[in-house]
Structure formats: structure tokens, C-alpha cells
Amino acid sequence: MRATENPARHAALARLRSFLPPEALAASDRMNEIRSKLVDTARDTELEARLLKLKTSMFGPVDGKEGSILIVSGESHSGKTTMLERKLLFDPGLQAHEVDHRPITPLVYMDVKAPCTLQSLAVELLARLGYPVKVDMKRPAAFKLLREKLQERQVLIVWLDEAQNLLHVNNPMELEVVANNLVTLAQNMEWPIRIILSGLSGLDVLVDDFDQIRTRADHWPLGKTTNPEHVAGWLHNIVENHAGLTLDETLYSYDGDQEKWVDNSEFGLRLIHASDGNFGTILRLIRDAVDCGLKEHDVAIAEGKAPKTCQIGRGHFAKAYSNIVGVPNKANIFWAPNWGELPGNMVRVKLAEMEKLVEPTSERQKEPGKKVKPLRAGERRQ
Known part of the structure; x- marks a missing residue:
């Protein structure tokens, strides 16, 4: 749950506001309104085109490779997360809904915290899908269960923000394990999904060093x-x-x-x-x-x-x-x-x-x- 969706936080902030002077609240609200206004750039148009390519690629062969992973990389404060939030979190085709009283979640979004392992990633994604599991669950079992639950919830896209935190491993050989597991999710024959990775430029190593990612990825490094x-x-x-x-x-x-x-x-x-x-x-x-x-x-x-x-x-x-x-x-x-x-x-x-x-x-x-x-x-x- 995001902070903006947390009712307990809303209640706590409402109580705090009640003790603040009106003039301070007026100035704060004025700037909050200004900061909330969107600034459109050519990047937004570019992102729309890449996301459209990602979504329409799902209508091709089940085992299709091209365009199944979108990687958006760039320096901190380059605007990656804000752009993706605008295009994904408010996309009407990706909103959570119910079918015959069963929850359907077309988009799963996760902010990858450091440190993060593949095992903890799978456990966190399962929790976000509403399937809490033991935190010590082994990686193979966790990923097997994750693939099953992604299909059950009819997930189409998984977006991992700050995904460079997945690459902080002790052994460089483990990077290939990360790459292989991402590909396994994207190329699941029963329920293939599309993956979006956004984060710092360290993500570029996935495209530079691993063929299994490069052949599937639409890589967009944001310039200055x-x-x-x-x-x-x-x-x-x-x-x-x-x-x-x-x-x-x-x-x-x-x-x-x-x-x-x-x-x-x-x-x-x-x-x-x-x-x-x-x-x-x-x-x-x-x-x-x-x-x-x-x-x-x-x-x-x-x-x-x-x-x-x-x-x-x-x-x-x-x-x-x-x-x-x-x-x-x-x-x-x-x-x-x-x-x-x-x-x-x-x-x-x-x-x-x-x-x-x-x-x-x-x-x-x-x-x-x-x-x-x-x-x-x-x-x-x-």
C-alpha cells in the first residue's frame, strides 16, 4: 500500500493539520497544488510509444521474445518514476478489478528495497498479490508459487522500480541467475508477462552482459x-x-x-x-x-x-x-x-x-x- 492510499496515515495527518496555523496550511496547500501540476515533455510521448509496443507485443506468439522487457535507466532525479507512474498507475486497462468476485490485478508495481534478493523479491511480490508466505521460503519454491499466482490474478505487467537493487550481489555469477529468473517470468509458456525495470544506470549491465536480456529488452537510457x-x-x-x-x-x-x-x-x-x-x-x-x-x-x-x-x-x-x-x-x-x-x-x-x-x-x-x-x-x- 502506498502512503497516499493509507487511511491510517490520512487520519494522522488530519490530526496534525488541526494544530497548525491556517496561514501556514494555506501556503503549504498552495505549493502542493503547484507541485502537483504536470509538465509534459517529448519524453512522455516517447514513453507512450514504448509502452504501447510493450502492451501490443502480448498479442503475438506466446513464445515471442522481442519487446517482452522494458528497461528505463538514468541518473537519480532524471524523471523515470514520475513518468512511469503517470502512464501506468492511471492506465484504465491496467486497473485492478473483479470478475465473478475474483480479484484481477493486471499491473503489479513494486519499489525494490535494498538489500534485495531474488527470494525476497518473490516473497514480496506474492504478498502484494495477496498471498503472504513465510519469509524463509526457498527461492525455487517461491518463484514456482509466484508464477502460479501471477496467472491466477491474471497479471499482465510487473513493474520493478529501483531495480538496480536486484543487482547488488556478492558473486558476479549470481547476476546471470537474476537475468535467467526474470526471463523465466517473461517467457512462462502458460502465462507470459511483460516486465518493466526502472532504476539507475547500473541496470544497463543487464543489457550489456546478458544475451537472454538483450534479445528481449527495449532499453531506454534517459539522457541529460x-x-x-x-x-x-x-x-x-x-x-x-x-x-x-x-x-x-x-x-x-x-x-x-x-x-x-x-x-x-x-x-x-x-x-x-x-x-x-x-x-x-x-x-x-x-x-x-x-x-x-x-x-x-x-x-x-x-x-x-x-x-x-x-x-x-x-x-x-x-x-x-x-x-x-x-x-x-x-x-x-x-x-x-x-x-x-x-x-x-x-x-x-x-x-x-x-x-x-x-x-x-x-x-x-x-x-x-x-x-x-x-x-x-x-x-x-x-
């Missing part, structure tokens, strides 16, 4: 975002359409020479660098910047200094980035002149390393071998 024009589109969508706010002149301004409004392309590159091009992190920074802007506007309203409209600018992104990473302005990618030399991907930098990074480039060139001595507690650099 590198185009500032794409970022600008997402920025306008979230700030203007989802939040109903505007961008200030640091992000969107009128170019007299071109006689049109233009986006700040350097800012887009800074945002890509800060997030290391990960789609989910880019969206998080945009939404967090909106949150910072709205809170700042609320304070101004309380002080009687509020402008007519709330505008989101580079300063709000710097604040959002600092809140997450914990850096001063001189090491903040959204303020620093040498932002391209600073580590991206929301990396937290130690104090000693930070001092060296923010030292002017010309000074580092004069003394390339000089190391910055770490400061002691309470000490200031001269």
Missing part, C-alpha cells in the same frame, strides 16, 4: 537536459501557468535590437549546470524558487510593502539553491561569476574546498600548486 530553450519552456510553464506568477527582467526581458521578449540563456545554462541536467532536479529548483518568491511576497504583504504582482527572478533561484546545498553567495551557481567551475548536481562542498573554488581564477593561475589551508573553528581568513 542540455538545451536552455527546453529549460525556458518549463520555467514559463511552471511560473506562469501553474503558479500564475511572472518572471522578472533577470530571467525574461525585452531586447530592443531584436524587438522581442527573450529568455536569459545564460541563466538556463546555470540552471542546467546546478542540476547536472537532471529533469527532476530542474523542476524541483524551479518550484522551490517559486516557493521562495511567494514567501517573500507574503512577508512584504504583512509589512505593507508588497508589489502588485509576485515576480520570480534569479535571486529566488539562488535562495532555493542555497537552501538545498548550503553555500554562500560567492559559491552559489546562480550568483558566482565562475559558476561553470563550481560543482553541479546539487553537490555539497566542504569549507576548505569551497575557499579554493571561489578564489579568483587569476590568483589560482599565479600559484597553481598552492593549496588553501583549512580554517579552524572560529578562525577567519585574512
